Amino acid sequence: EAQVTQNPRYLITVTGKKLTVTCSQNMNHEYMSWYRQDPGLGLRQIYYSMNVEVTDKGDVPEGYKVSRKEKRNFPLILESPSPNQTSLYFCASSFVPPGELFFGEGSRLTVL
Amino acid sequence: AQSVSQHNHHVILSEAASLELGCNYSYGGTVNLFWYVQYPGQHLQLLLKYFSGDPLVKGIKGFEAEFIKSKFSFNLRKPSVQWSDTAEYFCAVIHGSGNTGKLIFGQGTTLQVKP
Numbered sequence: 001e002a003q004v005t006q007n008p009r010y011l012i013t014v015t016g017k018k019l020t021v022t023c024s025q026n027m028n029h030e031y032m033s034w035y036r037q038d039p040g041l042g043l044r045q046i047y048y049s050m051n052v053e054v055t056d057k058g059d060v061p062e063g064y065k066v067s068r069k070e071k072r073n074f075p076l077i078l079e080s081p082s083p084n085q086t087s088l089y090f091c092a093s094s095f096v097p098p099g100e101l102f103f104g105e106g107s108r109l110t111v112l
Numbered sequence: 113a114q115s116v117s118q119h120n121h122h123v124i125l126s127e128a129a130s131l132e133l134g135c136n137y138s139y140g141g142t143v144n145l146f147w148y149v150q151y152p153g154q155h156l157q158l159l160l161k162y163f164s165g166d167p168l169v170k171g172i173k174g175f176e177a178e179f180i181k182s183k184f185s186f187n188l189r190k191p192s193v194q195w196s197d198t199a200e201y202f203c204a205v206i207h208g209s210g211n212t213g214k215l216i217f218g219q220g221t222t223l224q225v226k227p
Binding site: 031033035040041042043044045048049050056058059090092097098099100101103104105106 | 118121144146148154155156157158161163202204206213214215216217218219220
């Protein structure tokens, strides 16, 4: 089954404790991207990757890191999480050029 | 900076009413346009997309959208909504060149359909 898998789905952590949200897709998509969803703000792009070893900033990259060492994986790293990073995070993938995005189920992160 | 604006933040309709959700974007060049839907507790799914050709695009579940280049608009329509259409709807835009991965979403419109 074609899917984008994110883990963890839910996480409560404390300020400053490094965490990684994993994202994996099985559709051989070149393009992968991370978004955060906040009430009234819609989805805002954090980082995206057009292919392996190619990443670029979206609109809200501050406080986040990504890597794309393999085509199927695109982890999102919060080196030192802060409460303003409390949000719902979505990973998505697509063929290039980006057309129909396939989204993961979301990861709800709370930073205390 | 490019932006996408959805005029209606919260829409409440009765079943069988007609729906039109507005979407305007700021970029003046070639664009690819999308509407996504997010049902309660679920991830986003594609409703329809426009890349080129006929500006009236038909999507799933009876939805359609019209691209009006002169108005920078891509409004979503449905002639008769159902209770199951209750969801959040997002318009999204990407430059049509295909060399960029910056897909920009609007703020979203919450649609509540009363049975």
